Amino acid sequence: MRTMIDGEVLFDERDLGIEVESVKRECIERDAAGTDGVLSIDLGSRSRKIKQRGTLRAASRQQMENRTEKISAFIDGKTHTLVTAEGKSFCDVRMDSFEAGQIRESGADLAIDYEIIYTQLKV
16 A cells, blocks of 8 residues: 555655644633632644655656646645555645755656645544
8 A cells, every 4th residue: 555645646655754743632721710720621622733754756857846746736725635555544634735855866766855744624
């Protein structure tokens, strides 16, 4: 299995890593007259960040530009499904940023390091 977003294989598996932050909980805390302390109302779990880092490879600059444009197209404000090579699925993720480094030669190919930040809206 390969890492995919909405069923599309856009990433190379070599050097790919996904870091999942913990779920955040939201609460409201208010002082209450006549009490010693605060009233805390738990509003439940909220979003979490997912970071993906890796290296993209292509045979030419044009192919590399095409790959980065396809990935950048997912920064559309919509939710997507990210599935890792291990089969772990993250639903309702929004791609917030795609940062790509400088293109460099890597053997017969060109390579570029990247980082993607997702927000998983529903956990």
